[in-house]
Amino acid sequence: MCHNRAMQIYLGGETAMEKEAYWSAKIGWQVGALSKVIKRRIFSYYYHGFKINNRLSKEIELTRDCGIELFLDSGAFTADTKNKTIALDRYADFIHKHGNIFSAIANLDVIADTGAKSWDNLKALEANGCKVIPVFHMNDDLVYLKRMLDADYPVIALGGLVDSSYKALRNWLDFIWSTYLIDKDGNPLRRVHGFGLADLRLMQRYPWFSIDAASWALTGIYGGCVFYKHNRLVKIVFSDDSPAQLKDFKGRHYYQSSDAKRAAVDSWLVPHGVTAKQCASHYSFRHLVNAVTYQNLEFIGTDSWRK
Numbered sequence: 001m002c003h004n005r006a007m008q009i010y011l012g013g014e015t016a017m018e019k020e021a022y023w024s025a026k027i028g029w030q031v032g033a034l035s036k037v038i039k040r041r042i043f044s045y046y047y048h049g050f051k052i053n054n055r056l057s058k059e060i061e062l063t064r065d066c067g068i069e070l071f072l073d074s075g076a077f078t079a080d081t082k083n084k085t086i087a088l089d090r091y092a093d094f095i096h097k098h099g100n101i102f103s104a105i106a107n108l109d110v111i112a113d114t115g116a117k118s119w120d121n122l123k124a125l126e127a128n129g130c131k132v133i134p135v136f137h138m139n140d141d142l143v144y145l146k147r148m149l150d151a152d153y154p155v156i157a158l159g160g161l162v163d164s165s166y167k168a169l170r171n172w173l174d175f176i177w178s179t180y181l182i183d184k185d186g187n188p189l190r191r192v193h194g195f196g197l198a199d200l201r202l203m204q205r206y207p208w209f210s211i212d213a214a215s216w217a218l219t220g221i222y223g224g225c226v227f228y229k230h231n232r233l234v235k236i237v238f239s240d241d242s243p244a245q246l247k248d249f250k251g252r253h254y255y256q257s258s259d260a261k262r263a264a265v266d267s268w269l270v271p272h273g274v275t276a277k278q279c280a281s282h283y284s285f286r287h288l289v290n291a292v293t294y295q296n297l298e299f300i301g302t303d304s305w306r307k
Contacts, residue, residue: 006298007208007211007297007298008211008298009040009210009211009212009213009294009295009298010041010042010069010071010210010211011038011042011213011214011216011291011294011295012041012044012073012196012213012214013215013216013218013221014217014221015038015291033288034284034287034291035063035066035068037288037295038066038068038291038295039069040068040069040070040071040295041068041069041071042071042072042073043057043060043063043070043071043072043073044074044078045072045074045075045086046074046075046076046078046079046086047075048060049094050075050079050084050086050091054090054093054094054097056097056098060098060101069103070101070102070103071102071103071104071105071106072095072099072102072104073195074086074091074107076108077111080111080112086108088108088121088125092128092130095130096130099131104155104193105130105131105133106133106157107121107125107133107134107135107157108121108132109135109137109159111160114139114141114144115137115141115144116141116144118134118135118140119134119144119147122134133155133193134148134153134157135156135157135158135159135195136148136158136159138158138160138161138164138169138172139160140160145176145180146180149180149189153190154190154191155192155193155209156192156193157192157193157194158176158192158195159195159196160195161194161195161196161197162196166199166201166202169199170202170205173202173206177206177207182207186207191209192206192207192208193208193209193210193211193212194208194211194212195211195212196212196214197211197213198214198215200232213294215294216291216294219235219286219290220283220286220287220289221283222239223237223238223241223283224236224239224286225279225286225290225293226289226293226294227268227289227293228293228296229268236252236253236254236265237252237253237254238253238255238280239279239283254276254279262276271292272288274288274289
């Protein structure tokens with residue numbers, strides 16, 4: 001049995017870390033500010049290895065040098081969307097060269113399959129001396145999840161969660177967790193990672209060991225900051241350049257809000273050391289706020305899934 005503990009959150013997506021020295025001269029950005037609040041990052045091999053001739057990307061090097069914990073995802077989903085194929089031997093070579101800097105490495109899973117090809121890749125990587133985490137997809141045959149459990153893998157990842165509705169995900173995760181991943185008292189039997197899990201309700205519904213999400217960065221890029229208030233995530237849009245500006249915000253845009261609402265948001269920003277004006281001016285400031293919010297979710301409602 002895996003004892004209950006705080007969930008770990010790995011932040012995905014792109015950040016301004018690689019450009020901090022540049023932005024410091026342009027907008028008064030404090031070099032290293034983002035690295036001080038991020039504890040864990042997940043990187044896609046597709047972008048940070050495969051596309052650059054199997055070298056380690058500058059972004060990963062900078063993150064490693066800041067002492068941030070690293071998770072390597074194969075990037076198989078991204079490769080599939082771009083009609084690219086990641087060769088198993090190239091992935092294995094990258095792991096052999098750089099795997100020691102990652103605390104976790106995902107299997108090279110195969111998208112839109114029943115799980116058979118992902119299982120074959122898992123066994124081939126293991127035979128090649130690579131220690132990777134098996135990934136079970138939402139549409140995979142349950143026989144492969146049972147094999148993972150029978151083989152006693154200490155960590156299992158659940159994938160294929162991105163493009164489904166909340167209801168469909170909840171129903172599937174309810175079934176998977178209750179049938180295979182918890183004991184009769186509701187305690188987790190394995191350490192389970194959830195790929196691309198952005199919904200707070202699903203984060204808190206199950207005893208995840210870890211999850212990853214890129215929504216914190218995407219929200220910042222598209223003009224918004226996310227705050228945890230009143231037991232939920234609240235999005236406030238600051239940028240006038242955001243594509244989301246064309247939508248009806250229903251009071252969620254800072255400059256369309258009442259004086260009282262803006263004063264409240266100003267108070268939310270104080271602990272972050274940034275202002276609304278700065279958040280409106282550049283995504284780097286919004287990234288700082290969002291990184292803190294998402295990393296702090298690790299400590300919010302650790303036992304909420306029991307309720």
